Structure formats: structure tokens, C-alpha cells
Amino acid sequence: MNDKDIQSRIIAIIQSIAPELEAGTLRADQSLRRQVDLDSMDWLNVLLAIHDQLHVEIPEADYGKLRTLNELVAYVELKLGAQA
Numbered sequence: 001m002n003d004k005d006i007q008s009r010i011i012a013i014i015q016s017i018a019p020e021l022e023a024g025t026l027r028a029d030q031s032l033r034r035q036v037d038l039d040s041m042d043w044l045n046v047l048l049a050i051h052d053q054l055h056v057e058i059p060e061a062d063y064g065k066l067r068t069l070n071e072l073v074a075y076v077e078l079k080l081g082a083q084a
Contacts (some may be wrong), residue, residue, distance in 0.1 A: 001080060006054070007073050013049045017042050028069040056080060 001009075011023050018036045026035060033043055047058050047066070056079045058066070066072050 001077075003073050003077055006076050006080075007069065009054060010050065010069065010072050010076070013053060014038075014046055016049065017045050026069060028073075031067050032069055032072070033067070050076065054080070055083075 007028075011021075011026065014032065014036060015021050015023065018038060021036050026032075032038065032046075038046065047063065050056055050072070051058055054076055056076050058075075058079075062075070066075055
């Protein structure tokens, strides 16, 4: 799975939690929570859905490192590469 595939999957996950999100307006280098107006419970649901759908373990200690779409994609890509 390449970074474009991962990005598409993450955007789909976010849209399942925040259906009002228009993917074309999303800035990959800015805070997702601010752009999409996700509260802490929504954000936790995003991270849990990434775990469930992409089979990537995200320890709670890493939550603070994952603020932007770019950071999420890089993190998932790194974790998937480590599993291979």
C-alpha cells in the first residue's frame, strides 16, 4: 500500500466520522481536528478505525504525534513497512 492509498483510506475513515468533510478542501499539513472540527472522542474514533481497518497499532503515547494528514500517512506507512 503506497502513501496515496493510505491517504485515501484515512480520508474515508474521517469522512465516516465527519460526513460533512469535503476531501478537496483538506490541507494535509494542518491540524485535522481543527479543519474537520473533531472533538477528542471523534479523534479517538478516527485512530481506532485506522487500527481496525489498516491493522496498525497506535499506542496512546503516539497520539500527540499525529496531528496532520501528512503525519498520519507517514506513521501508518512506517508501521505497515515494519510489519512486512
